[in-house]
Amino acid sequence: MFIDDTIAAIATAPGEGGIGIIRISGERSLEVAQDIFKSMSNKLIKDYRQRTLIYGNIVDNDTVIDEVLLAYMKGPNSYTAEDVIEINCHGGFISVKKILELILSKDVRLADAGEFTKRAFLNGRIDLSQAEAIIDVIKAKTDTAHEVAQSQLEGSLSKKIRELRENVTEVLAHLTVSIDFSEEDVEEITYKTLKDKAEDLKTEIKKLYDTAESGKILRDGLKTVIVGKPNVGKSSLLNSILGENRAIVTDIAGTTRDVIEEFVNIKGIPLKIVDTAGIRETEDIVEKIGVEKSKESISSADLVIMVLDASRKLSEEDIEILENLKSKKSIVLLNKTDLEQQIEIDKIREYVDSESIIKISALKHEGIEELHDRIESMVYKGSVKHSSNLMITNSRHKDALLKAYESINDAINAIDQNMPYDFIEVDFKNIWDYLGYINGDTVREDLLDTIFANFCIGK
Template identity: 50%
Template sequence: MINDTIAAISTSFGEAGIGIIRISGEKSLDILNEIFQARKEKDMSKVPSFTMHLGNIVDHNQDVIDEVLVSIMRGPKSFTGEDVVEINCHGGLIPLHTTFERVLEAGARLAEPGEFSKLAFLNGRIDLTQAEAIIDVIRAKSKQGLNSAVSQLAGKLSDEVRGIRHEILGLLAAIEAAIDFPEEDIEDVTYEKIKHTVAFLTKQVEKLIATFAQGKLIREGIKTAIVGRTNVGKSSLLNALLKENRSIVTDIPGTTRDTIEEYLTIGGISLKIIDTAGIRKTKDLVERIGVERSKEMIKTADLILFVLDISTGITEEDKEIISDIKDKQAIVLINKIDVEDDEKKRKEIEKFLTPIPHIFISAKDEIGIEQLEKLIVSSVLQGEINLGQDLIITNVRHRDVLVKAQQSLQEVSRGAEKLMTLDFLSIDLKEAWETLGELSGDTVGEDLLDRIFSDFCIGK
């Protein structure tokens, strides 16, 4: 399959100004010659690399399918390391699909998900962390997520890990030399030196692992649940934050019966906002399921937006919810100040809520929403996300590999403390070196590659 010429539509479906078809492989230029008529007649197999050409895609009868621009990128200095052709068609469904069918008829095979990126990895154009960063760039939900993905795409994580592997390899070489040539005049490898070096390397690995908690928030968004009793204005709050009517709002309690999820960016931070069903005792089976989901969401959310109704004050149901969120990162919103805004009630509510962060709002009239956004940013950034940090682990696979390497290094340290023979120490040290190689793909199996690239979109 690695010798096949592959093709895919690399832009999303639907009407657009441009649609792009990508072809990669040794037959790319031959296929282009068969289906493309340049405005100025020329042999496309002989044109210079990194040039664009205007012309028409034609069918078997030489009838014009579409007027296109064609880009030529010759291997090995292309993304995949092979000859690559990109056909820039008009972005309508018919011209794009008709042109793509013509490409397949001429000898290309439909690419599998992520196959272009997989070829780039196999041909040494990028390593595995850079390949994974491509999909993170595409799926970035915030500016922070994009910055982190671009950093990994530039190879910063790979460089960091290669540095650690280089240090491990140096220590491993010294240990192996001491084992194989005990009589030779080789610098002694003392247990103190081993412990000192391994402690330094372990600290570097642990430093990367420690960034995963905030990296997960950057990549997936902060799971933010809007909770509260029925009819306190949760759906109105969601609509106010999104600045659109996403949730149905009525005066009838229990209108929202299931969770509604939307992504929102506030201050460069991606939030996964979840509007939950109102929490109350009910005999309605469907609503009861929604209430149970709301309670479960309180347990799993990273941030809680708890909505109260100032007109009713704090009820027993509210007190139960406050008890459930007391150990969570939460902001309390006292809603409906457009309906009633009694100073005495304000003071009573504030006295009960202290020291929980809280503000008075009108979700309906969007009063206090800007203040809420600032409070969300300050709450999240407090000890959670370091905006200035350059290298952050966002991928679960990367975290798992680093943890596994950390455990191997800790085994070396324990062995050195017990003065175990050098050959035993070298086994765990080699395990750490090989494990870290899984990050860049230096020591990775084909089954893992297939699993990673299967998550990519077709055409990338």
């Protein structure tokens, strides 16, 4: 990628729409735009106030391509911190395509995936964690996920990382003085002071790291699988959660033969709910395939919701499914509680804790709110939700914090053994580097290419 090139791309989704937007960025943006744009007042673009919409036509020589509104944003006060032109045309496929082709014919290059945002990062307008938050804002599936992503875009994570790195820098400065001027009349930092600062830093890093599990769920969604024997009410439960008749419900066992997937928002948590075929022994080839898919879904799920018929005693098939829940985050729903209860709850407690056993009636929509509350408490673990929107949602950030945490433990061990300051300094330099990996201060070029390749072309 050549950072000095002028680039262009379509910034709106493909297909028909009310408006299509083409974005140009680089030092030749104004020159190119003026060559293809004619305002209705015949004034030049630069003669208008910046960031105002100018009404006119895009023309190829004397041929009008489309009637448009154009905005000029002079760098560094633009998205990329370069000169930027945005053209708002009619949202038809042909209109945006012809305008982009005309722009590219003026010695302008088609932008790479994420190149506009990458330029914003390289030009210092945003740091790397803010750049990644842009994708999270676009892909947010719930209001809560959007709030967390927006908070990161505004710099909440960046600010916290800067604070942590400043604390590390302060320790490194003291260590450098103690190492380089040990024979001078300067006050050396004591091992006790080092230990106190290291412990404080460890606490802060751990607190941030502990938000990663909940943050990842908010970002990617919680893969939730509904399992159970045939005819226990799995499809009725799915319909009740979704608030619509998405799955076919009958009294005939084996009605659901394939995996049904839907996204649903439960208390701000995005759930990818999977309704599976009833697990039982069967000679039906199609149903047998569905049962195998159900078993595979359990192993890959983040959360398993098992539905049991409370009006019947536990069967061997029920016990077999419960055995598979021991190593999974799970909830057991006792359905059909409006009927006489026959199920042995004490036996179920051998496999899951009491808080994860909920009585419901999927048909009458009873107990569903309690299920929502339980899912919320499992995701947030009772504390994370109420702290702030400062949350780790990116696996790259989580990995960097883990490495920083391991380095702070190495530093504490070295301090406890009264090792020379040179050894301790190495550990603190590692912490400084790993934290810088999050906001992009110490990131490699090849990693940047990988990160921005996940963006769309026009962003």
